[in-house]
Every structure is written in structure tokens, then in C-alpha cells.
Amino acid sequence: MAQHPLFQFTRDDESEHSIVTIDPTQRGTPPSKEMIGSFYEPLGHGTLGVVAELLVNPTFTRDHYLPPVQLERLRQNGKALVQLYLDGIPKDGLDADWYPQIMSTGFGLSLLDDASDEGLPLGWSPLGYEGAASSSLGRLGESVRLQGGDWPEDPSIRWAGLDEGPAGIRQGVFVPIRRCQTYHGKVWLRIASTDEASQGEVEIGFRRRISTQNNAKCAGEILDSVRMDVAGKDWLTCDFQLSLEGKNVAFGEPVDFYIRWLPRSNSDLNLLIDRAELYPDDAIDGFDPEIVQLSRDWPIPLFRWPGGNFVSFFRWRDGIGPADLRPTIKNHAWGGLEYNLFGTDEFIRFCRLIGAEPHITVNSGTGDAQEAANWVEYCNGDVTTPMGRLRAENGHPEPYNVVYWEVGNENFGFWQGGVHGSDENARRFATFAKTMRAASPIPIKLIACGNGFDFAEGGKGYDYATADGRWHEQLLKQAPDEIDYISLHSMPSNTFFLKGQPDDVISYAMLGQVSTWENRFLPELLQACDEATAKLSREPIKLAITEWAPVGENLRAIHIENFGSVVYGGAFLNMMIRNAERIPIANTTGYMHGGCLRRAFGIPYYDPQYMVIQKYQDFIGTTPLACHLQGPSFDVTVPSDIGHNETDLPYLDVVACLADNPENDRLLIAVANKHLHKALPLQVRLPDTFKNTEAEIDQLAYSQIEAYVTPADPERFCIQKCQKALNNTTLSLELPPFSVTWVKIEKPSV
Numbered sequence: 001m002a003q004h005p006l007f008q009f010t011r012d013d014e015s016e017h018s019i020v021t022i023d024p025t026q027r028g029t030p031p032s033k034e035m036i037g038s039f040y041e042p043l044g045h046g047t048l049g050v051v052a053e054l055l056v057n058p059t060f061t062r063d064h065y066l067p068p069v070q071l072e073r074l075r076q077n078g079k080a081l082v083q084l085y086l087d088g089i090p091k092d093g094l095d096a097d098w099y100p101q102i103m104s105t106g107f108g109l110s111l112l113d114d115a116s117d118e119g120l121p122l123g124w125s126p127l128g129y130e131g132a133a134s135s136s137l138g139r140l141g142e143s144v145r146l147q148g149g150d151w152p153e154d155p156s157i158r159w160a161g162l163d164e165g166p167a168g169i170r171q172g173v174f175v176p177i178r179r180c181q182t183y184h185g186k187v188w189l190r191i192a193s194t195d196e197a198s199q200g201e202v203e204i205g206f207r208r209r210i211s212t213q214n215n216a217k218c219a220g221e222i223l224d225s226v227r228m229d230v231a232g233k234d235w236l237t238c239d240f241q242l243s244l245e246g247k248n249v250a251f252g253e254p255v256d257f258y259i260r261w262l263p264r265s266n267s268d269l270n271l272l273i274d275r276a277e278l279y280p281d282d283a284i285d286g287f288d289p290e291i292v293q294l295s296r297d298w299p300i301p302l303f304r305w306p307g308g309n310f311v312s313f314f315r316w317r318d319g320i321g322p323a324d325l326r327p328t329i330k331n332h333a334w335g336g337l338e339y340n341l342f343g344t345d346e347f348i349r350f351c352r353l354i355g356a357e358p359h360i361t362v363n364s365g366t367g368d369a370q371e372a373a374n375w376v377e378y379c380n381g382d383v384t385t386p387m388g389r390l391r392a393e394n395g396h397p398e399p400y401n402v403v404y405w406e407v408g409n410e411n412f413g414f415w416q417g418g419v420h421g422s423d424e425n426a427r428r429f430a431t432f433a434k435t436m437r438a439a440s441p442i443p444i445k446l447i448a449c450g451n452g453f454d455f456a457e458g459g460k461g462y463d464y465a466t467a468d469g470r471w472h473e474q475l476l477k478q479a480p481d482e483i484d485y486i487s488l489h490s491m492p493s494n495t496f497f498l499k500g501q502p503d504d505v506i507s508y509a510m511l512g513q514v515s516t517w518e519n520r521f522l523p524e525l526l527q528a529c530d531e532a533t534a535k536l537s538r539e540p541i542k543l544a545i546t547e548w549a550p551v552g553e554n555l556r557a558i559h560i561e562n563f564g565s566v567v568y569g570g571a572f573l574n575m576m577i578r579n580a581e582r583i584p585i586a587n588t589t590g591y592m593h594g595g596c597l598r599r600a601f602g603i604p605y606y607d608p609q610y611m612v613i614q615k616y617q618d619f620i621g622t623t624p625l626a627c628h629l630q631g632p633s634f635d636v637t638v639p640s641d642i643g644h645n646e647t648d649l650p651y652l653d654v655v656a657c658l659a660d661n662p663e664n665d666r667l668l669i670a671v672a673n674k675h676l677h678k679a680l681p682l683q684v685r686l687p688d689t690f691k692n693t694e695a696e697i698d699q700l701a702y703s704q705i706e707a708y709v710t711p712a713d714p715e716r717f718c719i720q721k722c723q724k725a726l727n728n729t730t731l732s733l734e735l736p737p738f739s740v741t742w743v744k745i746e747k748p749s750v
Helices: 068-086 289-297 309-313 344-354 369-380 386-393 422-439 471-478 503-532 564-578 609-619
Strands: 007-011 018-027 037-039 125-127 133-137 142-146 168-173 182-191 199-208 222-231 236-243 255-263 271-280 302-305 357-362 404-407 445-449 485-490 542-548 585-588 597-600 603-606 623-631 633-636 646-650 652-659 666-673 680-685 694-701 720-725 730-735 739-746
Touching (some): 182 222, 289 344, 289 597, 289 603, 302 404, 369 422, 422 445, 422 471, 485 503, 503 633, 564 666, 564 739, 609 666, 609 739, 666 730
Parallel strands (some): 302 357
Antiparallel strands (some): 125 168, 168 255, 623 652
16 A cells, blocks of 8 residues: 655554654645534534524424434433433433434434323423323424313412413423523414404413422422413414523523413413424524534534435425424434524524535435526525525525535435436536536536445445445546536444454554545545546546544444544544645534534533544644654554555554744644554654754543543543653654644744
8 A cells, every 4th residue: 555745654563662754845735724624414413503492393293203212312311411410410420321322303412301192292291181282283384282271360370280270381491501591482373263352371481390309499480481462363473581590590400491371262262382482592693602602613614514414305495484484394314303494594694603614515316406506596696596586585685605515415325315326426416517507606616426435345245335436437437527526425434344343443444444545545536537637628626525534333432422533533634634735625524413512401512523623723724744654553454334454554643734934933743643552652853943942732632432521521521731842853752542642843933
């Protein structure tokens, strides 16, 4: 296997320490900011993580479409969070009973209410007498029907007990009480009557959900509520404000949001509730303000949406226009529900809030070229075009000018909507490309759907994906003049071909995949691109790794959900830095579905990969220098599904970059120690210009690869900082097992 010019390695298993020599005479292309992009789709708690909505199933959809294992994990997480609160929130309170890997959508990371066996929509529980609340049909889709009854008009009577008083519904929520104590919302409802004179009252409020052992807090206590008159027979909206100020609601304490119905003109009147919204008052344009700030701080230069597998079933027009008129749909890709709260206009607004360039993937699976072109026109056309006019009608007269468009997602996989083979993918891309370019008044960059399994040798084990060795060949044959980038997904599975292997074997196979791609597969694909376009007058085709993460079902081995993502991320981003000239784009998986941001228990938190990517922003725009490494190595004899057998793979992966500063040069170094169990000493031999100065060192390490963050211990992993003096031009480092180390060295002033 060939080695990259910027990272040459010599195996030495006998030396007491590794040595890396940095050569400033051999330089690479500065990495672009798009190298640390991110990727978001409706997967897991995605939508209900970005959007500040606090309710699950706000549209009262009866069929939840959750696979049994996902439903059970949501229930278990809900029980675990309640117990965590009752136990006083110990840091290890979720170590045994928390499932971080929730794949289905619409219900966040936990579920507190499930009366689905009583006929209510998942996420809601009934209040009042037996049978007082039931599912029905509504204004748009489904609703909840609340029965009538003869109730006193005295507003001081609040019916604290669960089984007395008027019909109602409730949902337990974890409010962000540490930062916000006031809330607002809206309810869509109608008296189920043909009589215009029908009247009643709706009571909306917060109640105490859980009693404490000393009875200082009692379940059922009204914390705040409002009553509003309802009249007539048509659909109405009721806006409300609620406050928890001074109500002794503790961090981590779930409270009940509830709605009750009090008929007045006729005790037999029923009420239909079609939709409910509940937002904290500090929401920014409907988005969670802490998620917005964490995204800004990260940062996210390039933001890919809406998929991912989800896009292969997505109809983009479902996500535009007034939110209360958008359909709630089944998430065909992942299970659960999609409420379409985060559509095109919200995506663009969110990108602008966090300073990200939008990157949109179109549906080339079950969608067609004209649908994609209409989406391009909606984003980029002026108001004289049909779709530009529609955008203006939705409140956005100025074009969005979206440049990056990806055509399809993993169309090669059996799990994909509209799966197809190599020839058909190329044919579709050629058709989509011409139609989409014609719809945009500005130049757009098109990313063709590539195939990581096209590198594999195929055979029976690959019957779940197209692996015929012709995927890229057909793309380059049918549309060589239309491709700006070819997408790839660097997502090795720790299950598939590795199931049953020892955890160490699995982890080294996952890490070896990065080296295989850098030194074997990616150069082969780039060479094929150059050969296909040699006679064309155009810029070289580049690659975009639009999803990257270690995945699979084994959470004991390297996985995006655990600390294993740290070293995989370091090795992957080192590879990206060395290959910046031809592979400028990478979108990490996934923004709010593993590996990055999360929201539960009333707080945001993040996986350790967030910190890794954040550290690499310092390398953007710097100049890579050649590194010559001598040290120990490992072999891969059982590769991952997108890997290969390898020998002599270095345990250490090193990059060094020069940051040219008008006042003072700065050298940046990143080292990933892939050894699962051993600390490895490293001597860094620097250019003479960095003699006898001091290094700032940051290290991210942890003793357990399978460890992960939880709402109980959101800061489990932290970066350790220190300083160390150079001995002449040598820096000696001690690299902890399975860690990433970043070094910053300022050139001494003359």
C-alpha cells in the first residue's frame, strides 16, 4: 500500500519511543473550513433537539410508527430520568439504564407518557374520568376528543386529583428551568358541535408531576394555569402564557403540561384538540437558544440537510408554508414521526443564525428531477419565477442562493427509498444535474452520490448494497462534465463483517479503514476521475465525504455514541488535512443523532467528538507540512465492511501545519494515538526556527473506550491542558492510550 507524501512511516516495534520529523520544505494545500462541516437529518431527537418545542407528538398522531425496541428504549430512558431526579442527580445515575442510541424520531430521547393502549396518541396521558379522552380526527390529520361533563364554574376549583374533574390530557416535560422560567404556546381546538351558540372554557397549565418523599412537593399541585373562553363551532387558536417563577421547580424535575375542557352551554359538549405548542420564552426564532449558541461556538461552516436516508422519502413541499398546515408523516427511513417543523425556510434561517453555508440533499430515490429543480428554484429563483414567488408568499422575498446541492443519498443500499444500481444512478444524476442547473440563476455545485462499497470486492456478503465495481465508472462515463464532487460516506460498521470478533479486533479494523481509504481507495477514485475528464476543459472533480462516523450495533467497540469516536475523529480529520486539495468537504455524522449535540433532561450536552472537531478549527487555512514517523504499528486481518486487510499501520497518526502570522509564525500539531491500551512516548523533531521555545499541549483521553456522556454527567470527558519546554528543537510527548493530542508552538521572537 502506498503512503501519502505528507505522512511517511517506517515500522519500528523495538524502539522505546516513536520519532516524528517535521519537514517544512514539503507542503500541502491548506484545508478549507468545509472540512469541519456537519450533517443533520430527522433521525433520533433531531427535530425536537433543534426546534425549541417542548412537547412530543404535538399533532396527536395515533400511529407512532416506532419499532418495538425503540419504543422500549424511550420508555426506559423516561423511567431512568425520573429516577435520576428522585436520586438527586448523581453523576453515575444513568451509567446502567440509559440508551443514547435512539434512532426513531418524534419523541426525543425519552418518553414519560404512554396511554396508547387506552387509545390515546403516544406521548399523552388522560385526565378525568375513565374514557374521558380519546383519539379522533381533526382539522389536519388527527386530534384528541375530550368528553363533556357538568363542572362548577368556580375558577378556584382545580381538581388536583388525576381521576376527578373534567376531561383532559397531560404530558410530562423537562423544561429548561435553569435558564428560562416563562413559557408560551398555542392550542388549535374546536367544540364538536353544529351549534354556533356552543360555549365552554379551556384550562391550560403546568402541574406538579412527582411527589417527593417528604411531601414537600405533591403531585397534582397546580403551578400555573389560565382559563380561556371557547365559543362557536369552528376551529380556533388559543394563545397562552405560563410561568414557573417562584414555583420551586428544580433542575431535572419533570412537570405536567395539561389541557382540560369545561363545557358551559351544554354539559354533553365535546372538544377536539388538533395541535398544541409549548415553547420557552427565550427561544430564538423557534430554535433552542443553547443549541444555537453551541452551534456557533463549534463552529459549523457547512451544514448538510435533510439527509441522510430520510431524504429518499422526503417531499420538500411538506416542509414549507405555515407550520400548522404542514402534514405529520411517518419517518419511513428511521421509524417514528416527522412533524415538518424544520423545513426549508427554517433550515436557511438556522444556517444564518449559526453562520453556516447551507448544503441541501435532494431526493433522487423516490423523487424526480423536476421536483429537485423546483426546490432549487424555490431557494434561488427570484419572485418572477413560480417557486420564487411561492417562497415570497411564505415571507421570504429574497433568494437564498444555495450553492451546494447533493443529488441523492446512498442510493446503492437496500435500506434506501428508491434503491438502484450503478447504471441507473448515473443516468438519474445526469438528468437531475441538467434540470437543476437550468433552474438556478446562479452557478451551483453538484455533488453526485458516490458509493463506499464500490471499493469492496463484492460477493455474497455485500448483497445488501450495490458493490459491482461499476458505480463510479458509470458516473464518470455518463456525466463527466456535470460532476463537481463525488460524495462518499466513511462509516465503517463495527457489526456486519466484524460481528463476533473480539472488541479490540473490531476497533483496530475500524481505525484501519481510515488508512485504507487514504492510501488505497481514495487515490484510485481520484485517478479514475482525472482519466475520465482528461480531454474536458474543466476543473478536476473533487470528493466530498458528506457523512463520516464509526457506526454499528456494538457499543463496546469504537462507535459514534462513545469515546471511541474521539480517536476515529482525530485520525479522520488528520487524513482530511493531508488531502485538502482534492477532498475539501467533510460533514460529520450526526449533528443531533450521535457524535455531536444532544438535548434531554432540560439541558443540551454533547458527545466528545464535538470537542475534537472544535479543536481542528485551528487548522483551517494553515499549511500542512510533511511528517516522517518512525514507530510501532498494527495489522488488520479482519477488515470492516468498507475496509481492507492491511499491514504496518502506524499506531500514531500525525499532522503538522504552519499558521503564517504577520507578527509570529505558529506551528500546530495533532497526534492520534490509536493504541487501545498503551501510552506511547513521542519525540517531535521540529524545524530549526522553533528552537528552545514552549509548547501548549491539549489532550483528550479516557480509560474506557465504551464510555459515553449522559444528562447526569454531561462533562464526563474534558481536555487536559499543560505547557512544556522544547529541548533545542525536540519536543517530548507522552501520549495516553487511545487519545488525541494537540500542540501549539509559537515561533520565538527574534
